[in-house]
Amino acid sequence: MIRLLCRGYAYPVMTAPALGPxxxxxxxxxxVGVMGPNEAGKTTLGLVLSGMAPAVVGGTLDGxxxxxxxxxxxxPAHELAQRVGYVAQNPATQLSHxxxxxxxxxxxxxxxxxxxxxxxLERVDDALARLGLEDLALRDPRRLSxxxxxxxxxxALLAMRPSHLVLDEPTSQLDxxxxxxxxxxxxxxxxxxxxxxxxxxxxxxxxxxCRRIIVLDxxxxxxxxxxxxxxxxxxxxxxGLVPPARVRLRRLAASAGVSLDPLxxxxxxxxxxxx
Amino acid sequence: xxVGWTFVTALRHxxxxxxxxxxxxxxxxxxxxxxxxxxxxxxxxATAMVDLVVPGLAGPVVALVVAGTSTLVARNLARVARPALxxxxxxxxxxxxxxxxLGSRSxxxxxxxxxxAALLGLEVLLRVGVLxxxxxxxxxxxxxxxxxxxxxxxxxxRRLTYxxxxxxxxxxxxWARIAQITAAQRARGLRVGGGPFxxxxxxxxxxxxxxxxxxxxxxxxxxxxxxxxxGRPGARTLLWWxxxxxxERVLRWALTALVLAIVVLRVAGRLG
Ligand SMILES: Nc1ncnc2c1ncn2[C@@H]1O[C@H](COP(=O)(O)OP(=O)(O)O)[C@@H](O)[C@H]1O
Ligand SMILES: [Mg+2]
Numbered sequence: 001m002i003r004l005l006c007r008g009y010a011y012p013v014m015t016a017p018a019l020g021p022x023x024x025x026x027x028x029x030x031x032v033g034v035m036g037p038n039e040a041g042k043t044t045l046g047l048v049l050s051g052m053a054p055a056v057v058g059g060t061l062d063g064x065x066x067x068x069x070x071x072x073x074x075x076p077a078h079e080l081a082q083r084v085g086y087v088a089q090n091p092a093t094q095l096s097h098x099x100x101x102x103x104x105x106x107x108x109x110x111x112x113x114x115x116x117x118x119x120x121l122e123r124v125d126d127a128l129a130r131l132g133l134e135d136l137a138l139r140d141p142r143r144l145s146x147x148x149x150x151x152x153x154x155x156a157l158l159a160m161r162p163s164h165l166v167l168d169e170p171t172s173q174l175d176x177x178x179x180x181x182x183x184x185x186x187x188x189x190x191x192x193x194x195x196x197x198x199x200x201x202x203x204x205x206x207x208x209x210c211r212r213i214i215v216l217d218x219x220x221x222x223x224x225x226x227x228x229x230x231x232x233x234x235x236x237x238x239x240g241l242v243p244p245a246r247v248r249l250r251r252l253a254a255s256a257g258v259s260l261d262p263l264x265x266x267x268x269x270x271x272x273x274x275x
Numbered sequence: 276x277x278v279g280w281t282f283v284t285a286l287r288h289x290x291x292x293x294x295x296x297x298x299x300x301x302x303x304x305x306x307x308x309x310x311x312x313x314x315x316x317x318x319x320x321a322t323a324m325v326d327l328v329v330p331g332l333a334g335p336v337v338a339l340v341v342a343g344t345s346t347l348v349a350r351n352l353a354r355v356a357r358p359a360l361x362x363x364x365x366x367x368x369x370x371x372x373x374x375x376x377l378g379s380r381s382x383x384x385x386x387x388x389x390x391x392a393a394l395l396g397l398e399v400l401l402r403v404g405v406l407x408x409x410x411x412x413x414x415x416x417x418x419x420x421x422x423x424x425x426x427x428x429x430x431x432x433r434r435l436t437y438x439x440x441x442x443x444x445x446x447x448x449x450w451a452r453i454a455q456i457t458a459a460q461r462a463r464g465l466r467v468g469g470g471p472f473x474x475x476x477x478x479x480x481x482x483x484x485x486x487x488x489x490x491x492x493x494x495x496x497x498x499x500x501x502x503x504x505x506g507r508p509g510a511r512t513l514l515w516w517x518x519x520x521x522x523e524r525v526l527r528w529a530l531t532a533l534v535l536a537i538v539v540l541r542v543a544g545r546l547g
Binding site: 055087095096099100101114116138156 | 299507
């Protein structure tokens with residue numbers, strides 16, 4: 001599990017903290033969605049939860065981050081990376097520019113870990129298969145579309161086999177099919193006990209995947225509740241956030257005097273997404 | 276708790292590890308491409324040194340033979356010859372004209388003979404052309420990522436090879452972004468009059484902001500590398516590296532010795 005106590009985190013040179021005070025614990029097998037307006041501190045929270053801030057980004061964290069009961073202070077980035085995997089939001093900057101093929105790009109992390117070659121190949125084949133990327137294996141990473149690059153960046157993270165995951169807008173450039181692949185791969189990992197923090201604009205991706213959602217504003221947690229309670233909360237709309245289609249449809253119907261069975265609506269929407 | 280990663284996903288094409296490794300190795304298009312990238316680098320550098328340091332026509336002619344043969348073997352004549360001629364011909368003409376009109380530097384007759392001027396023009400043309408050809412041939416046939424892999428395999432620090440690749444990537448990144456912005460400006464109807472030079476001048480104000488944002492991307496990229504354990508000390512596992520042959524090793528040492536000898540002789544004033 002990931003446990004963060006953050007009295008304040010400030011970026012290098014900055015005096016005012018960009019994040020906190022806040023406390024957050026994410027349990028094994030739990031998926032927490034993070035939403036909030038622009039500049040709310042979502043990305044910063046992701047960096048702090050993965051230990052990349054302050055370990056790589058610098059700055060100062062007043063507080064502590066514990067992963068599976070072990071403090072992270074002073075741990076080097078390459079050890080943190082095996083405990084909490086982190087993918088940043090911009091896929092263009094996630095690829096290394098060091099690899100000639102997608103296969104080697106996904107292999108980069110395991111290669112850096114100095115693993116035996118057979119294990120690297122096994123991990124890469126597995127990560128590619130999880131995201132349906134087998135056919136891109138021999139492509140030059142420089143010739144990938146934004147969505148493909150995003151999938152490759154996530155596959156590269158999976159090949160690291162971290163215990164837990166933090167993903168910053170992992171589907172921003174994906175089409176519905178790609179989004180479904182990511183969602184499926186993530187659900188599998190959570191089923192195996194990973195804690196997952198998902199920073200997302202798209203409430204529809206969250207819906208069904210995250211039972212719990214927190215909403216950030218000005219670096220603080222303003223809502224932390226079950227997904228449905230958060231979507232219904234007046235502050236959620238006040239912050240300009242958009243609930244998933246299921247909730248919007250039900251509200252529209254209600255305002256038109258039609259009542260929809262929530263369970264059947266959810267099933268129908270899920271079926272619609274499948275086809 | 277460690278997540279149970281052990282279960283195996285049903286794979287659509289059960290891959291054979293050996294064949295995977297065969298597939299990700301580049302297939303050399305010509306015998307020149309089959310040379311180890313470090314050999315190509317040393318060959319290019321030695322050609323350039325001979326071209327520039329050996330006085331008279333001998334240096335550039337020998338270098339021309341080497342660069343020309345390599346280019347022909349690499350089947351890269353068109354791409355190499357064009358930039359070489361574009362740079363070398365005007366400079367050669369300029370040198371000949373200058374000698375003809377202003378005379379030699381050593382204070383001789385005011386105007387040199389036409390044959391003297393032509394000889395100088397030829398020498399400049401050859402030196403510049405061969406230099407450009409050697410550089411273009413190497414750059415055009417060598418993937419920086421493969422060279423970096425080869426150097427890493429030889430024990431060069433990973434920070435150095437990674438860093439060099441990332442910094443080399445910065446220039447094209449800035450350039451691509453400027454092209455993107457100017458295309459967007461044109462699409463919105465912004466007209467830049469004049470020829471390509473005016474267009475170039477109009478893009479100058481974009482250089483600084485694009486460089487800043489490219490540096491921002493650079494920082495994000497470094498973070499992405501760190502989150503894939505690239506800062507881990509110690510050797511990493513390479514999946515493959517470019518083959519090297521005994522003959523190539525001998526060639527590299529011979530070329531290095533040759534260049535050193537030329538430089539020493541030149542400094543000692545023994546080469547005229
Ligand atoms: N590298 C940085 N240095 C200084 N301040 C930053 C940096 N990155 C983000 N910030 C600031 O931190 C705040 C939160 O930003 P961010 O976490 O990126 O928000 P979000 O992801 O929710 O849009 C913003 O006020 C932003 O300006
Ligand atoms: Mg963000």
